Amino acid sequence: MTSSNTSRQNNLVGIMTMCAGVAALCINDALAKSLMDHYSPFQIIFLRNMIALPFAFLLALKMGGYHGLRSTRVGVHFMRGVIWIAATVMFFTSIHHLGLAEATALAFVAPLFITALSAIFIARVGWRRWLAVIVGFMGVLVIVRPGAATFELISLLPIATALAYAFLMLSARFVDTRESMWTLLLYLSLTSAILTCIPALFVWTPIRAEDIWRFVAIAAFGSVGITMITQAFRFAEAPTVAPFDYTALIWATALGWLFWGETPDMLTFVGAAIITASGLFVIFRESKVASES
Template sequence: MNTAPSNAHGSHVQGMLLMCVGVACLSANDAIAKALTDGYSPLQILFLRNVIALPFTIGIALLMGGRAALRSHRPAAHLLRGALWVGAALMFFTSFIYLPLAEATALIFVAPFFITVISALFLGEDVGWRRWMAVLVGFLGVLLIIRPGGAAFQVISLLPVATALVYALLMLSARWVDKRESVWTLLVYLTGAGALLSALIVPFVWVPVRAGDLWLFAGIAIFGTAGMTMMTQAFRLAPAVVVAPLDYTGLLWATLFGWLIWRESLDLITVFGATIIIASGVVTILREHRTAS
């Protein structure tokens, strides 16, 4: 009896479940970060998140890839990726101070469109007209959310968009890493480089950590590491076209957390703009899958 199709189906289901739980964990990570911005600098939050998470990421890398997962062939590439990671995280955490959690989350979903633009304009990749249309429609969704020139416009709304741009550069920079290195190596060095680089500046903004907040810092490290690990494993178990669209469930979690904790709500125009961004992103993922096939 041929069990290959059933095995593939089971693997896909596992990948989808891991992706959904991983996205939920990262959403919890973001909600905790927003809560912590009331008393701490985004830089201090990022530093403690990375320092606490580093032992967990090393343990996961050893478990999944052995001691070879801790060996880097291009440390400079990881240091550069760490700088991009610190920049993106700082801008995203800062936006939490001023914006509803769901609005900031919706805007960061334009990262795939930036990846398309950068790949076409600077890396010489062939991008068809359908993907260009998806990019234009996606940015229309961004304009609906930030509403430049309108009474509701806030300059701070550009921070998540800038975060998405730097995050796109971070994703593309994975190409500079030696092909012999696994995703677990990338996870360890990204966390380590983030801890190292943020440590250089954090003394200037450091405030004593309240004992009652220690569990929040532990939570942001655990949820963030667990989320990244599960999402990474999801892509290993199932095709990107199956699991990648589930990343957008993060907007549902961000909306739920924002309402439960801060009683935040989104107006209809913002919801419409977020819907356009998500729909365009799913179309982009499907087009990339068809092109690869």
């Protein structure tokens, strides 16, 4: 098999893996939305991570041996755990009150936040990417519609989630580069379980028998989704697979309509299209700048 054929095959596998991971995370979000009527976000996050933790432990052990269980930057992992919990609590709260597709579309501004924060803390960002960031946030305004009668403060939570997610992605720079993604997944699950155990106790609700499978499923889909998305970036280059993160809007729209009868209005789709186009431009522009460097 030629190198070009191998590259095309790796790209195809990466794209398929990315799409499957995104679908798994959307199912995770739908399960969380179904649980929010009876449980606090802290309880959901705590149980999800406690169920997923043994699997994350075994995966890190199998893939990296005992070295995969150790970290020299435990403090950084705890900081990332705090950011991850904040992002998850805000997003779960938002999908409890908003449509799944609307919240997902607003959360798509995460790449734009990453670009803006990179310009402030890491490296210079060109005017084209800054323009894409500005256009992307205009898409946010189209969806949120501040000043309109339909405006809800709760719609700011997915945007705050995106900001927290951007900080989470940038904080990976402080993790020891010798640590594998399996170690990162293990410590993210561990710190999230530890940090949510006390808040969960204060808002604990007895678990109904009919909800047990949902907690197991949310742990499974959440872990599988994160792992598959991470793997996708190992199979293919980021500019190839990253745009397929936006397939989440398709899944979120379908799941929202199927289970809650949610139908986003036209302005939500218009705003989502603007945000998506801006995010895709940023991805391809950063790829071009990197290749030129």
